[in-house]
Amino acid sequence: MEQKKKEKTFKQMLWISMISMTMMFAGLTSAYVVSKGREDWVSFVLPSAFFISTILIILSSLSFYIAKRNLLAGEQTKTTLWLVVTLILGLSFVFYQFNGFNQLIEAGLYTTGKQSNVASSFLYVITGAHLLHIFAGIIALITVLVRNITGKYSVASHLGFSLGSIFWHFVDALWIYLFVFFYFIG
Template identity: 60%
Template sequence: MNREQVDKELLVAKRKSAKPMLWISLISMTMFFAGLTSAYVVSMKREDWVSFDLPSAFYTSTVVIILSSILLFVSQKFLKKDNIKMSFLLLLGSFLLGLVFVWLQYAGFKDLESSGLYFTGKESTVSTSFIIGITFMHVLHMLAGIIVLIVVIYNHFKKKYSSADMLGFELGAIFWHFVDILWIYLFFFFYFIR
């Protein structure tokens, strides 16, 4: 075999393994958050548990992240039609909404703090520590998603994606939609289970 054939075979093998590897990591993240929310439910039986309303910023951020996912989904549809410019613009919109989401999460943390609900310290409660801790872990995953989107934006700008070669875009979109769906789950979990 010559060098070119070896490179092609390696590329094919990489493409075949990329999505399964991503799905394995998403399953492990799902298990991580399932464990955290299970611990939350068990801890609710404590005598010092405090119930409280979710900050309004969490409601707004839920709408924002849904819109971000929709823009990314439509961006991928335009890419499949080789409408590179429109796909790129929608991708940028999805990225900007992701940044707004992270800022709204921060605003939600500040709202909890201004209500006297602290993550740590003498004034903290188990319930606020859980909600802020779980939400913070999600924000870390969102920041990873934002880094993924930056890579996708860069590659898109360099014209590395087309209807014939969308693997990198697809992987980024799968991860982004996962963290979006994860937040929706966490939001409804916190909303209904207090």
């Protein structure tokens, strides 16, 4: 009974955190929409690297899902393999996000200084905030990977794995929302 109570408590804490993060990004994207009415607003095209990073993040969610299915099937080695794939895809996502920032700079879109504008500043702040959450997700993913390698998870006991999975899928879905938002609203 104690395990069920612990699981319920940790999942509630995670959900409350994710709701708070969602509210923060809803506020930021709402401010973006309101600011679009400014006279000095500059429209921009999303960097091609953001398209690639979106594909990578979707694939990382798929690989984490496969890892969890393998865990529940009692396949620790396959679970580890798919967690490594997820980590590589997550790190690749970060790499392409920074490539996207470089593409924005090459296009003359800066976050601060004389050459900056409100639109690009919003883009940097919102995507930067998302990257902070991705870094938290990568730390959680590394923790899940190490715990899986050391045999801490089993078919019957995998709370940390499940929490890591929920958070990873959340930050993935959050990026997809942001990408679609910037693609159609930006």
